[in-house]
Structures are given as structure tokens and as C-alpha cells.
Amino acid sequence: MKTVAETLTAHRSIRQFKPDEIPQTIIDEVLHEAIMGTSSSGNLNSYSLIVTRDPERKRRLYELHSEQEFVLQAPLVITFCADWYRTRQWLELRGARDNFNNFLGYQVAANEAMLISQSVTLGFEARGYGICYMGTTLQAMQEIADYLNLPETCLPITTIVVGVPDEQPERRERLPMRAYIHDETYQEVSPSELEELYAAREESGWQRYMSMPHLRALCEEGGITSLAQMYTSPYKYDPDAYAATSQQVLEALRGRGFLPSTPGLSQTEE
Ligand SMILES: Cc1cc2nc3c(=O)[nH]c(=O)nc-3n(C[C@H](O)[C@H](O)[C@H](O)COP(=O)(O)O)c2cc1C
Structure with a gap:
């Protein structure tokens, strides 16, 4: 297994994969290590991971991810969700006050989803697997949430595809x-x-x-x-497309209870 420094140095986003499956024991090991080894706000771990291997389900995700080919090719797709639903159910069960169904809750849980996604990434990359993040998760946030049956205060933040690399891309440049x-x-x-x-x-x-x-x-x-x-x-x-997607993200936040469902009007507007 590679060290952290070796893993980071070897990192390249991979967009072509061999058909080899990833053994379930490896997936379990990587996810366990990542969940146990990633810091979490209040140790509330406000995220969930949806693991997709079924080819039919991957096909639908491929469509939702703007038909980026490697979603079909990679044997494993993991969707990382900001998730307060589980915690809020537990709060209710214990008669505690409800919380986290607000914008700060979304921000905290979105951070957690990104943190865990990078830990999972490092775990796979250290073992020689390749990954690519899917920014299209935000573009199709609402549809992906519906397709994966995500409950209230649970939204997809990012996705990675994982598999055995079938390409050796050049290392991408960064700024000084x-x-x-x-x-x-x-x-x-x-x-x-x-x-x-x-x-x-x-x-x-x-x-x-x-x-x-x-x-x-x-x-x-x-x-x-x-x-x-x-x-x-x-x-x-494209700035216009970006602005339109921003509105969709806000709609998704409203739809899943992170923001009030109708934007609050100020006294003067009323
Ligand atoms: C949040 C996020 C979303 C991304 N979305 C996509 C994507 O939708 N499609 C894609 O081909 N690459 C995507 N990438 C990969 C980036 O293009 C890649 O990380 C960047 O070009 C740097 O290359 P490197 O990862 O090989 O160093 C994404 C990366 C991140 C961090």
C-alpha cells in the first residue's frame, strides 16, 4: 500500500477503467478506514454514502451525470450525501430538540460529505485504484436525490467513480x-x-x-x-448555466428542508 505522500504524488483523475470488479472486502476496508479516520463536526458524522454497483442503476446515474462515459465503465460509483436525516430521527427518538434543518446544517453536512469523499479517495488510490470526482452531482442534485430515495435533510454533494485505471494520464499542472x-x-x-x-x-x-x-x-x-x-x-x-444551476441547488435545498420552502418576504415586500 502506498504512503499518503506517495498516494498524493501518484494522483491523477482517471476517466478510463478496466472492467475488473473491486473485491467487496477492499470496498469494506476502505470505507471502514475512512469513516473511522475522518474528523467530524461534533462527531455527528452528518453524511451518508450510497454505493452503486448494479449496472442498471449505474446506467441511470450515467444519464444524470451528463452521460460522462466513465460512469458506465467504472465498476463502482459512490455518492456522498450531506445527511442530517438519520441524526434528526435519533434526536426525535430520544425526545431531543430538532435541529440542522437549516442552511448552517447544510453547510456543515456538505463539508463532511467532501471530507469523507477525499478520505475514501485516498484509501482507494493508496491501493492502486483510480477515481474521478463528478461535479455533475450538483447540477443534477434534485434528480439524483429523488433517484436514490434520499429523505428530508439529505442531499448528494459529490460522487466518485472508482476502478482499475486503464490510462496513465500526465500529472495535471497546478499554480506555483x-x-x-x-x-x-x-x-x-x-x-x-x-x-x-x-x-x-x-x-x-x-x-x-x-x-x-x-x-x-x-x-x-x-x-x-x-x-x-x-x-x-x-x-x-458558462456563467448563465452556472446561475441557473445555482437556482436549482437552492430549490433542492428548499425541497429537502434545508431552507424554508418559500423564500421569506421582508415586511416592506409584503
Ligand atoms: C468536486 C470535483 C468535481 C469534478 N467533476 C468532474 C467531472 O464532472 N468530470 C470530470 O471529468 N472530472 C471532474 N473532476 C476532476 C477534475 O477535472 C480534476 O481533478 C482536475 O482537472 C485536476 O486533475 P487531477 O485530478 O488529475 O489532478 C472533478 C473534480 C472535483 C474535485
């Missing part, structure tokens, strides 16, 4: 460390420092996109000439 790490207080960067911080990333990222003929043609058509423009183009994180 000084871009992320601030000494004591936040340090603003000047425009020329910003140029420097992004130079290598812009070059390699743009080259990677331009090496994909389909994307290259779309960029040429749409007049997109840089990595930054690409990121907020219709082909990546």
Missing part, C-alpha cells in the same frame, strides 16, 4: 505554491505577479484543450482565444 499559500494575512498580487503565476498554467492548459480537435473547432468558431476565456465559455463553466 505561492499562489495558494499566504503568510499570516491574505497577500494581494499585482497584475504582473498574476501574469507570472498563471503563465505556465495558461500555456499547458490551452495546449491541452487545443489538442482536442472538437474543442479546437468550437473555440475557433466562438472566437475563444485563451484558457481564461475557455473557462467561462459555453463549453466549460
Whole structure:
């Protein structure tokens, strides 16, 4: 098994998998280690994991995840949910006051779902398996919640697909460390420092996109000439689509009881 440092160094998101199944004992071991070894706010562990292996169910998840092929290919899909339902049932059982059906509850539980997802990721990666996160979980939050029968105050936050890698991608670039790490207080960067911080990333990222003929043609058509423009183009994180998805996420939070079902009107608006 790899050490933490070896695991992190070897990390690449994997998007092509061999058909090999993951033995149930390995899945059990990784999940047990992750649950036992991940910190939790108040030790309330406000998350749940939905483990999907059934091909038919994976097919439906593939559709909900914008038909990203590797959802079908990977033998294992795990959906990490912010979940206060179980805890709230227990509170009720013991005659305790209800709580966590509010925005702070959502935020805390969403953090927990992300923390446990990365522990699970490290467990699989340390054993030589590959993973890819699925950001599409947020885009299809409501539909995934319905499909997985998630109860009140329980919503999917992220998903990973897991399997035996069938590709060896290059390590993806990051910015120089000084871009992320601030000494004591936040340090603003000047425009020329910003140029420097992004130079290598812009070059390699743009080259990677331009090496994909389909994307290259779309960029040429749409007049997109840089990595930054690409990121907020219709082909990546379109601002209008992002705003629309934000509304859907808010709706999902209302639908599952994390926010009041109708937005509160102020006195003057009434
Ligand atoms: C929350 C989250 C959501 C992601 N969603 C997707 C996704 O929907 N599809 C995909 O191909 N990769 C997805 N990724 C993988 C990122 O593209 C990848 O981590 C990033 O490009 C850096 O590459 P690396 O993980 O190989 O270092 C996601 C990663 C994270 C952390």
C-alpha cells in the first residue's frame, strides 16, 4: 500500500477503467478506514454514502451525470450525501430538540460529505485504484436525490467513480505554491505577479484543450482565444448555466428542508 505522500504524488483523475470488479472486502476496508479516520463536526458524522454497483442503476446515474462515459465503465460509483436525516430521527427518538434543518446544517453536512469523499479517495488510490470526482452531482442534485430515495435533510454533494485505471494520464499542472499559500494575512498580487503565476498554467492548459480537435473547432468558431476565456465559455463553466444551476441547488435545498420552502418576504415586500 502506498504512503499518503506517495498516494498524493501518484494522483491523477482517471476517466478510463478496466472492467475488473473491486473485491467487496477492499470496498469494506476502505470505507471502514475512512469513516473511522475522518474528523467530524461534533462527531455527528452528518453524511451518508450510497454505493452503486448494479449496472442498471449505474446506467441511470450515467444519464444524470451528463452521460460522462466513465460512469458506465467504472465498476463502482459512490455518492456522498450531506445527511442530517438519520441524526434528526435519533434526536426525535430520544425526545431531543430538532435541529440542522437549516442552511448552517447544510453547510456543515456538505463539508463532511467532501471530507469523507477525499478520505475514501485516498484509501482507494493508496491501493492502486483510480477515481474521478463528478461535479455533475450538483447540477443534477434534485434528480439524483429523488433517484436514490434520499429523505428530508439529505442531499448528494459529490460522487466518485472508482476502478482499475486503464490510462496513465500526465500529472495535471497546478499554480506555483505561492499562489495558494499566504503568510499570516491574505497577500494581494499585482497584475504582473498574476501574469507570472498563471503563465505556465495558461500555456499547458490551452495546449491541452487545443489538442482536442472538437474543442479546437468550437473555440475557433466562438472566437475563444485563451484558457481564461475557455473557462467561462459555453463549453466549460458558462456563467448563465452556472446561475441557473445555482437556482436549482437552492430549490433542492428548499425541497429537502434545508431552507424554508418559500423564500421569506421582508415586511416592506409584503
Ligand atoms: C468536486 C470535483 C468535481 C469534478 N467533476 C468532474 C467531472 O464532472 N468530470 C470530470 O471529468 N472530472 C471532474 N473532476 C476532476 C477534475 O477535472 C480534476 O481533478 C482536475 O482537472 C485536476 O486533475 P487531477 O485530478 O488529475 O489532478 C472533478 C473534480 C472535483 C474535485
